[in-house]
Amino acid sequence: MNQLIWIADGVALAIHHRQIAEHGGLEGIRDEGLLESALSRPQNLLAYSKSPPDMASLAAAYAYPGNSKKC
Known part of the structure; x- marks a missing residue:
């Protein structure tokens, strides 16, 4: 797997x-x-x-909240 780039707090806020x-x-x-x-x-x-998640699962983890609380 290539080097992953995660979404930083500042980027999300922007x-x-x-x-x-x-x-x-x-x-x-x-x-x-x-x-x-x-x-x-x-x-x-x-x-x-x-087991190692695929890229789609990692992307979905950003979109699908783990609980019902919202930011």
């Missing part, structure tokens, strides 16, 4: 700010800890899976 600017909504995030948790989910999946 995307969020751009979406707010284009489409409206409230600035900021509710909980920085939830954001960090969501962004680390694919890394944890890679580190702790019984």
Whole structure:
């Protein structure tokens, strides 16, 4: 597997700010800890899976929350 590049907190926040600017909504995030948790989910999946996950599974880990809480 090639070197993976993970989404950094700053990049996620920049995307969020751009979406707010284009489409409206409230600035900021509710909980920085939830954001960090969501962004680390694919890394944890890679580190702790019984079998190595494929790229689609790692990408889905960003999109699908592990619980019902939102950032």
